Every structure is written in C-alpha cells, then in structure tokens.
Amino acid sequence: MLQKLRDKTTGWIATLILGLLIIPFAFVGVNEYMTGGNADEVATIKAPPSWWKSAPAWWPVSLAWQHEEVTIDEFRTRLEQVRQQQRQAQGDDFDVRAFESKENKLAILQQLIDQKVLALVATQEGVVVGDAAVRDSIASVPAFQVDGKFNNERYQMLLASQVPAIQPLAFQEQERERLKISTIPEGIASSDFVTQGEMDRLLKLMLQTRDVTLAVLPPATAADAPVSDKDITAWYESHASEYVRPETVQLEYLDINTGAGAGQAVVADEATLRKRYETEKARFASPEQRVVSHILIAAPADADAATLKKAEDKARSLADQARQSGADFAALAKANSEDPGSKDNGGELPPFAKDGSMVKPFEDAAFAMQNVGDISGPVKSDFGYHVLKLDAIHASAGKSFEEVRDELAREQAEADAEHAHNDLAGRVVNEVLKNPTSLASAAKATGLQVQRTEPFSRNAPSGIAATPAVLRAAFSDALVQDGTVSDPIEISPNHSVVIRVVKHTPEQALPLAQVRDAVSAAVRADRQDKAAEKAADALMARVQKGESLKTLAEAQQLQLSEMPTVQRGMPMPTAEANAAIFAVQRPAEGKVSTGKIKLGPATYAVFAVNKVSDGDLAQFPEAQRQGMQQQLAQLKGNTATQAFVDSTRKQYKVTVMEDRL
Template sequence: MLQKLREKTTSGWLAFVIVGLLIIPFAFFGVNNYFSAQVATWVAKIEVPAPWWQLGKDTREISQDEFRSRFEQYRQRMRQTLGDAYDPRQFDDITVKRQVLDALIEEQLLLIAAERNGVVVPDAVVAREIMNIPAFQVDGRFDQTQYRLLLQSQGMTISGFERQLREDLVRQLLPNQIARSAFVSDADLDAFIRLRDQRRDIDYLALPVPRDVDETVTDEQVQAWYAERTDRYRSPERVTLEYVEIDASNIAVPTTIDEQTLRDRYQEQRARFVEPEQRLASHILIQVPANADAATEQRARDRAADLARQAREGADFADLARTHSDDIGSRNDGGDLGWIEQGLLDADFERALYALEVGGVSEPVRSSDGWHVILLRDVREGEVREFAEVRDALERELLESERERAFSELGGRLLDQTYRDPTSLAPAAEALGLELKRTGPFGRDGGTGIAANPAVIEAAFSRDVLEERNTSGPIELGPNRIVVIRVAEHEPSEPLPLAQVRDRIEDEIRAERRAEAAREQAEALLARARAGEALDVLAAEVGAELRQVRDIDRVTGGLDRAIVDEAFRLPRPAEGEVSVGSVALGGDSYVLLAVSGVRDGDPTALDATFRGALKQQLARAQSAIEVQAYIDALRRQFPVSVAEERL
C-alpha cells in the first residue's frame, strides 16, 4: 500500500498538487524559516513606506548591539562628567535607557528624511569638516599623519570614519536648515520682556503645624508600620576588596634617549614633519542624480559651465554659490570649503583645484555628487621642520611611549595571570611583584581610596565580581593607571531588628501625622481664602504672621524659590482683587499666599544692543523647539515600535 502511495505521489497530477502546495509557503517565507528559528534582536524598528511606484515597505531596525554600544558610551561620558557624584544604579532605570534609545531613533528618522529628500554631502564638505577638527591638527594646521595615527589608535579606518562623518553631516543638515529659519519678531521680543521683567506684590503666611496632632504611638502601630515597610529598615550591603594597581608614573623607565635613535625616528617619521601645501577654496555644486540620463547630465554640465563663465567675467562667486549651489552645507557660506590639502577629496576635484592660480575659476569638474565649479582663493605654502626644531619633542614622545609600552606590557601580563585564575589575585600579585592591597568595608554609596571611584563601585557590585566571585577586568582610574579588584568579603543587606529602629519608627509615624494634618489645614484655609476671606483674618486665627513683600521679580532672593515660583504661576488678579494659592515646602511646612499687584516689564527700557542679543537668544530657543517639532512630525509619519524588554 505504501509503495502504491509513493508511486502516485511521485508522478501524475497528485505530485503537481503537493509540490504546488509546498511552493506557496516557501515562496512567501523562505526556506530558512523552516530550518532555523528567527529570534528578533531589535530594540526599535521604524516602518518606512516605499515610494508610490514600489510595493511593500522598508523597515529600519536598531539592534541590541547598537543600543548597548551607545548606552555604554553614554555611561562612560556621564561617569567622566559626574565624577564622584556618579551612581551606576541610576542607569538601571528604564527611563534613562529610553532616553538613549530615543536619541538613536531620532538619528534614524533624520537619516530617513534626508534620504527621501535627496540630501547629499559632497566630498569637499566632508574634507573641510575633517580638517577643522582640532584633534587632527598640529600647531593649528591639519596634519595627515596625526589624522591617520589617531584613527588607528581608536581602532578606526579612514574610510569608516569618513563614512560615519558623512552620515552625521547628512543627518544634521535638515535640522540645521530648520534652525536657521527660526526668527523672533519685535512683537515676540516685547511680549517676552513684559513677562520676564514682570514684578509682583505678594502677601504670605507660613502656616504653623496644627496643635491638636496626636503624638501617642502604640506598640501595635509601631509593629504594623514596621511590617509594612520592612525593606526600609535594612543594614547596608557592604564589600571589602582585594586589589592590585598599576600606575605608569611609578614604573621605572629610561630618562634619556640617545642621539642616533632620535635621528632614526626623525627619518622614519619625516613625512610627519612636512606641512603640505594647503589651498583655500570655494565651490558651486550642480547636483546630478545617480540614475540621471544623458540629457540631464548635459544640462547640469552646461549650467555649471555658464556659472563658471559668469564668475570669470566678474560676477561675485559667493553670490553665485548662495543662489545656485546645490550643496546646502556650504551654500549659505558662499560655497566656502575652508583650507584643503591633497588626499582628502575626489581625485578629479583635487587635480582641478591644484591646477588653478589664486583667483582662478575652474571648468566644470565631475565628481560622484555632480558638477563642481571651483574658485581658488588663497595658498599656504608647505614647509619642512628640521631635526633640531623637533628634537626635544621627539625625545619626550619616545620617553612617554617607552613608559606606555612598559605599562601596557605589565597590564597585559596582569590580565593573563587573572585569566588563568579568575578567583584570586594573590598569584598574579606575587608573579608580577605587585602589592596586594585591601580596602575597608564600603556600600553602594562608596568609600575611601579606590572605593570612592564610581567605576570601581559599579564593578564591585556587579554580578560577575560580587556573585560569581571573579576578579574584575582592568578598571581605569586615570590616564595609564588601572586597578583589578576582587571581593574578599561580602556583608549582605539584612533586616534590622525592630528594637533597633523603634525610636526611628515612632518619629516617622508622628512626622506623617503632622504632615497630613498640615496638608488638611492648608487645603481648608486655601478654600476659605478663595471664597473671599482675607489672609490677615486667617493669619490671626492660626497665630501666624502675615508678611508683605512688594515688587518681587522672578529671580528675587531672600524668599524660598517655591514661593516665588507660585507667585508668578498664579493668574493676574482682577482690579481690586487677589489671586491666592498655597505652597508645600516639604514635610509639614505649608505657605498660603496672595498676589495683589502685577506690573509688566518695560520693553523700551532695554537698549538696542541688549535687545539684539536677547532676540538672538530667543531665536536659538525657538529653533530648538522647531527642530523638535520636526522630529515629532517624523515620528508620526514613520511608525516606531519599541521592545523595552530587550533594553
């Protein structure tokens, strides 16, 4: 029977039906889906509708690896910024993680918008940006060797860096153009001044705590409070560390370098001491689409040739660039590309630039972006720095590199030792002749010495070091200074006995009662004030002093900030009336206040210079609002899905 079925299914109409049924799912889902599980690794994805002439849609994903890399960069940056105030626990908060993810999403949205609007950044603009980066300069001038060596030290290639820079510039172009379009009118400025410089008259009274608060606390109340809040009454978790430290400043290295070695190094790196010729250039770009036909190509070239002719006949090149150039990165600057040296631009562009005399205008030059017209504005001649001029600098570099080499070698040996035995530091310390040191006990808020370092605290309480009891990786304490740690002792957090915290609990119960009674009193008195009762009557009733403060502004000192903020938050009162409100100052402290007078600032009191500076400041604030509105619009245009559970 099986043989008959086999024969029927390998020939004839039944075989065609079965094969057809199999083809359909394979065609839609692919063979791989039948043999491998698909595990989603994205933390966010953006749906981008395809152009009207295409079917389907494009999906841009932000992977877990991308997010983790950016999040770690953010943590390192905040660690450097906050110093001793850095708390690694705050980075476990989903709100912080979402802030980092939202920044990545916004970057992708801006790239999508730039692509759909045909935004490109020419090679010349990328080159200008690179040459203007201070880290790539020596004595204020771009240095090709410094550029290459610095990228190598960061594990980056030149092509990879330039690709990333180009992407950054593309992403920034549209927001920058939106920001430039923001403006503030004189009427807007006057309205702002009237609000900013507004002054107000207020009356206020600090409410005393009600006298009838029950201060009696029973054993049952203490026990119930303790049972509901046990996690509040715990001993701090603490660790004691063993550690070894390597500090390059304590490593013995030679103090001088022999003359021949210095001369050999100079010859090896001679290109580094040659400052190449640089040329100050401007350009006009006539962009050509990648798939342009011959007629479109010719029209673009003819247009570029006509602009070159106008420039040679005396037309202002900067005006031509502002009017006609398709390079929005340099157009507003009259096509300015800054100082350029060979090796950074398209080869044809460079050949044309270096063939010009100062003041000369090129024929149209084709690049991947389109047709360029180039103006050479100035030339800086190259020069060679002789050995005597750079000898001392070379010696310092060699001595420092020797110290770094010794530091790197010793650090590598330490890591090798700890990898062999990740559960102890003693063998590594003994093998390398390093002192095995020990901290005192400290908690998650840190201690003294290395225990005050946020990175050490974070590592000490990490799962790998605290729970698995492994040695840490190298922790950087400063330039060429590292430490490797291990938890020697661990004191877990434990509930404190009730007897030890009884007095504290009784105080907290009484404080809560006082705060609740003060809140109820403030709400009741505020309701009466809003109903028309005068503050002086209410002040007399509760035994408080009514204070009058006149002519305060938004930055008035001598008053609690919360009182000033509430005074300017309350609405302007009608003629002969007051606006009343209350302020919670924390705990059982409340203030009742009334605004009795409001006087707007005078726009005519500011001189033209100050008005101009303030107008620019407001325009910058307005530009930030408009850029964010543009990004919000992109979020609505392109649906974004987020997988918070993968963060």
C-alpha cells in the same frame, strides 16, 4: 497501504488544508528566503514608497517598501563613542553600570534610528549633495585648516591617523551622506523664528514682580491618639522601600602605593642627574631672538602684476636709501611704512625667535642677516613688500646644571616613583592572572599586605571605597558575582589598589518587629503634618472668601512678612516657595490670589499675592534680548525638527531587536 495514503491526501479537503499552510509561508517563509534571515541588525526601519504613501505593509506590496537597518556593528561603534565621550566628560563620576543599562542602550539606539529615518526621508524627497558642497564642508572643518585655510597635508594626515585609517574618498562619501541626512532637519530648524510679540510676553513674565503677604503657621501639635497595630501595619506595607537594610560589600585589597607619602623617596645620584641634564639640555635653553625694524609697502597677495611691480619698486628704492651711509631707517619707516602697528615706532618690532611666530619669508630674511645694522629687502609676503633692518641679536642662553639641579631631582624622583609603581602593579597583575580569585599569592610575591575593609553600603563608603572608581567596581556585577580580583584602580598618582569582594549582603527588608518604633513615629509625624496642612487650608479658605490675611495673622499672632516686588526665580523665602508664589494666577481687580507652602515638618505658610507688575522691557539690554531671541528660535527649531522625526516615524514601520543589544 500506499494506495490508502494517496486516497487520504487527495480531494478538496486536503487541497484546502494545503492552501491554508501555504498562506503563512507566502507572508513569512518567502520573505525569510528572499532576505536570508539576516540577524546582523538591531533595528529595521521600513518606509512606504514615495509614490504610494499609504501602501500596506503586507506581502507582496511590502517588497516595494524602502528600508534601512541599524547593524550590530553600527550600534556598538556608536555605543563606544558615547561611552568615551561620557567617560571624558564625567571623569571619576562615570558610572559603568548605569551606562550599560538597557534603558541607556535603547536611548542610544533610538538616536541611530532617528538618523536612519532622516536618511529615508532624504532619499524619498530626492535630496542630492553635489561635489562642491562636500568640498566646501570639508574645507570648513577647523581641524583640517592651518592659519585659517584648508591644508591638504593636514587633512590627509588626520584621516590616516584614525583607527582604522580612513581613505579620503571614503571620508568624502561619509560627509556627503551626513550632508544629505542633515539637509531637511537643518532647513526645518533654521526656518523657525520668535516674533517680537513673543519676546515681549516672555520678557514681561521673566521680569515680573509680585507683592506678597506671607503668614507662617506654628508647627502643629502632636496628636494624642494612640497608633494602632492596624495603622502601623498599613504604614509599613505602603512604605516598605523605606525600611530596608541596604546592600553592602566587604573588600580585601592590596594597596599599591609609591606616590607622595608612601615612604622615603630614593634620591637620584649626581651622575644620573647630570646625564638627564645633558639629554634634556635643549629645554633649559632660550632660543636666539632678533630685533628687527621694517618698512612695509602693502600689496594684496592677489593683486595684479602692475600693482605688485609698483610696490616692489618702491620697496627697493627705500632699501637702497636705507643702505646709504647715515640714512635714518626710523625716519624712512615713519614716512613710508604702511604697517600701522610699527610705523610710529620707527618700524621696530618686538624680539622674536625663529619659531613660526612671523611669516616665513620675513623670518627667513631676518635670520639670514649676519650683522647688526644689515639691511635686507625687498622681501615679499602675503602683506606686501618689506625692507628689514637688523637692530639687535639676542643670543641663545641656557641654564647651568646647578640652576636646574632641584628641578631635575624632583622630576627624576617622580619618574622613579612612576617606574616603581608600574613595576609593582605589573607584578601584582601577573600573579592575579595566575589565580584571579585570590590576593594571597600576589601579596606573597610582592611583599604587600592583604587588607580588609569593614562592610559598607553605596551611601556610606569609607577609606579606599570613598574613591568613586573603587565604589563602582565594588558593587559591579563582575566582582560581586564572580569573586574575582579587579584591575588596578587609581586612587591618586602612583597610588592604586586591586580589590576583591569577600562578602556581599543583598538589600534586605527589615522586619516590622525591628522597625516598629520607627514606623509608629512616622505615623505620628504624618498625622501632625496633615493637621498642619489642614490648618493652612482653613486659613487659606478664609482669605479666598475675602478676609485679609494680614488681619487674620495679627489676630492669630502668626509670624507675618510683607514682601514687595518679589522677583521670579529668587529663593525667597525658599526656591520652592518662590515657584509656588509665581504659579498662582494673577489676582482679579480688588482681590488676591492665595496659596500654601510647606516650610518643614508640620510647618506651613499661607501667602496672598496682592499685586502683579509686569517687567519693564526698556530695562532689558537690546543685545541680550537679541541673543535670547536667537537661542529661543534655535530651541524652537530643534523642537520642530524632533517633532518632524517623531511624526515621520509613525508613518514608518520600526522594529527593534532588544535581545541583540
């Protein structure tokens, strides 16, 4: 038997079959073996080698292709970043359901793919970012600066405060990669421009006006022809989406409300308020302030030693003169100070506290003086050398308990309400966790009453459902499908609800028998609308053949309007009408351009553009023109950059694993 099996598996036929089986393994199996069959990516981007742009993608040539991956972790991180950005920007209008849609996730993934494409382009083009460029870029970040200068302590602190913390070397490499990726697109974007001729043409169009004659036709009369069953059925079937009963839900909920209007607020006792006052007394006190006059002898911080010595000697001489009995400091300041802001005022400065509002050496010297009339200096700062005179001391002052009692009582009431709300909400959540599909136990444990809404749709919410966050939760898949209780949803400060869907009715098509009258009315309205449009077309055709719209309108007793110098973008007579008027071509010499506008049900207007006047460029401010020109150049640059990315992607092999999103 074994010998027969051996005979059957040898020979040229068996060899051919074995060869055919090897081919797919060579192209697929070997590659999977070499790459390990990684399932951690949601997209792969492969680019042909720079030395063979037209290299085929089949094995073994594909081994020379360069590649990038968008990992699941990268995608999830970006998804969460965008989620937080949109949640912060949209507030209560943020729609979780729409954000989690497949279309939105794919859009975010496409942005990541574009970044990977640019990374491959930068690598292939040999883009290298030096240490100096990375240093300069980090130093230019406003968040890392203090008083307009890079501050290493702030830099280290902000990196450490990230979750998770970022090491400086890791951040530098991230910045290096960002600069590398952005080099080519920024170069493309910044190279675009808008010519003066382009701006002239654009402005002439923007400022263009048109002289228009407009005739409004009366509403078409209703057709007398009966609506047949065939007509009704055809309309119903072609407009099925208009005849549906919307999706509805009915909720039960617990109202957790300790905010304003929820009941009689508990008034804090005197002892509690006095204790709060003693604890927070510092915030009711104004800090000590000082009034100082000064003389500035200016000297740049980076001046040479001789310049600094000369300024210091002059300041010391002035300080000695100011200390002499009877010396007029104001006169010395007017004659010698190089501070233009205070010189004419005898050097006097507005009162200031020791809070960093003045440069530190100056502030320290001002608050080191003990008595009014004291002279200090020379004091060196980045501006030069100062001579200071203490003019007045405004002692710190605090408000008494009686003065702030009402404020303390209001704050204590708010704190008590917040504490009560958090405590009550916490108890509700604890009970819900024990039984996530019922509110009864939570209501019994907290003394709250289970309430119910009437069934409502997305477009007609009422009561608590009118709150956007409640409405979104009410129609969310989790609550509709699972019947579980929601987390507390905020209605207003110290007022929240927990909800549960007790009844869900999906969207349903309304049977024809139920909407027959409405369908019949729609068919009649459509006929009437088409008749009105036909009348407008007939009038427009006569104008196009050379007849005067004004003459025709007067003969037919139509409502006629002459509208000279209609401006682009004006809602005249409506925004849609304005767009239609400026959409028709410029009329030829001695002729008019015509069009029609729908103004309402079965109501149309016909217009004739008699004259077109281009905008006067001289009336457009030059500064505004330059600003617009820069914006247009930036817009064109961004468009060119995206076109570059799109064309590059066509040369690459991009694979998206949608099932992993």
